[in-house]
Amino acid sequence: MPEGHSVHRIARQFGLHFVGRRVSASSPQGRFAAGAARLDGHEMVDAKAVGKQMFLEFDHHLWLRVHLGMYGAWDFAGDITADATIASAGGRMGQTNQHGTVVGAHEDSLSSIGAPRRARLRMAEQEKLGASVESFPPEPVGAVRVRLLTDVTCADLRGPTACDVLTPDEVLAVIAKLGPDPLVDKGKKAEDRFTATVVKKPTPIGLLLMDQSVVSGIGNVYRAEMLFRARLNPHTPGRNVPEEVVRGLWRDWVKLLRIGVKTGQMLTMDGLRGARYEAALASRDDRHWVYHRTGKPCRVCGTPIVMEEFGGRKLYWCPVDQA
Template structure:
C-alpha cells in the first residue's frame, strides 16, 4: 500500500503540472464516467495530500478525493516538470542522504518504488515519460498523444502536455467543500499538513488514552496520518518499542519521540521517493539501500533473518490482517 510520502509526492506533481491549467477528464474504464464528465474542462486550482488521501480542487468548488488503497497508482506521461524537492528521486539533481552525501548518478529501484512514472503501488512503468527539473515544449512529434490507454484506467486527467492515469484506487469520488472538510476531520495529524506542535499534542493525547496496542494505533489513520505497514514496523524498532504495548502504557516521552521520528522519516520519504529508515550510512551503503529494499530497513520484510543490532531472528505475525515485523529482543 502506498504510504504517506508517496501521496505527498503525487500531490506535488499535480501542483507542478496540472494546477492553474484546464484539465480534460475521462474514464476509459467507465466506472467514473459521470464524475469525469463533471471535471472535464475545469481548471485545477489546488492539489492537497493528507496522509494517504489526496484532494484535488477544481473551479466551481468541485473536489476530487482519491485514496489509492492497496493497489492504486497514478501513472504520469508527457512533459513532467518535476518539483525541486523531489527531483532528487529521478536523479536530475543528484540524491542526498541523511548525512548530506550527494550522489551524482541516479539510483533506480527495479521494483518501481522510486519511479516518477508510476507513483503509488510499486509496479514497472507502462508509459514513456520525459523528465527533467525544467522541461518545456510538447511531447515529441513521433510520440502518440495522448498516450494509448493501457489496462483498467479509472480516471485520465489530461492537459496539453501532461497525462495522469489512475488505476485501482480504493476511493475516487467527487466531493463538495463541506464533504472535504468532513473527510479531513476524520484523519489524524499529518506532519506535513498540520502545525507540528499542535499535531504532536493531538497524537500524544490520543495514544496515551488508548488501551489499543501501539502497533495497531500507528496504523490507525484517525490517530496519525500516513503511516503504513513499512513505516509502522520501522518506527517501532527505532524506538525499541514492543508493538503489543497498550498506547496508554507507552511513556509520554516515547510517544513524542515517535511523532518526531515520523516527521523526519516522512520528509526523507518525500525527498527521496523511498521509505529510507536506516541512518548514518556511508555513500556505498546508502546507494545499496536506495537501490534495494532489502538494504533499506531494520526489520521490515526480514522475517527469520538476524536482527541488524542484536542478531536475534526477526519475528513476523499477523496484526489486524497485516504483517508485523519486529525484534523480540531489541523490542522486548
C-alpha cells in the same frame, strides 16, 4: 499500499503539471463517467495530500478525492519532469522491493528537476519511469477509472479504493476524521493531538500507528521501522507507553516522512553515507531495520527477526530489542 510519502509526492506532481491549467476529465473505463463530467473543462487550482488520501481542487469549488488503496496507481504521460531520484535509479524506484545499483545524484524531489520531457511515470507504492511517449495523448491502457488531460500532460488513474467528487464541506468532513499529518498539521499542536490520543487508548501501539484516525500516512513499513527505532514492543497498550516515548514516535514520523518525500524511498536507517546510502536507495535489504527480514539476524543484537499477523497485516520486530 502507498504510504503517506508516496501520496504527497503524487500531489506534488499534480501541483507541478496540472494546477493552474484547464483540465479535460473523462472515464475511459466508464465507471466514473458522471463524476468526470462534473470536472471536465475546469481549471485545477490546488492539489494536496493528507495521509494516504489526495484531494484535487477545481475552479468551481469541487474536489476529486482519491485513495489508492492496495492496487491503485497514477500513470503520468506527456511533458512531465522525472524526479531526480527516479532518473538516477534508471527508472526503478520501488519503495518496498527495488533491487539493483543506483548511480547518480539524489536531489530534492520535484524541486531540483530539469526541463520537462515527454515520458511516462507510474506513481503508486513504487515509482517507475517508463519509455518515451511517441504520440500524445497516448491511448488509455487497461481499466482507466479517470483520465485528467491538459494540453501537454495526462494522468490516468487505475484501481483506486476511493474516487469521488466532493464539495468543500464534504472534503472537510473527510479530513476531520483523519489523524494529524506532519506535512499538513505542523508544530506542537499536532504532536499534542497525537500524544493525547495514544496515551488514553488500551489498543496496542502497533495497531494505533496504523489507525488513520490516530495519525495519518503510516503504513506497514513505517510502523515496523518506527517501533524498532523506538525499541518498543508492538503489543504495548498505548496508555502504557510513556508520554515521552509517544512524543518521540511523532517526532520520528516527522523526520521519516520528510525523508520519504525528498528521496522517494522509505529510508529508515540512520547514518547512511556514501556507498551505504547508494545501496539503501537501490535495495530494501539495505534500507530497513526489521521490515521484511523474517529470520534474519537483528542488526543490533543478532536475534532472528520474527513476523506475525497483527491487525490483518504482517508485522516484523525483534523479540529482544523490543521486548
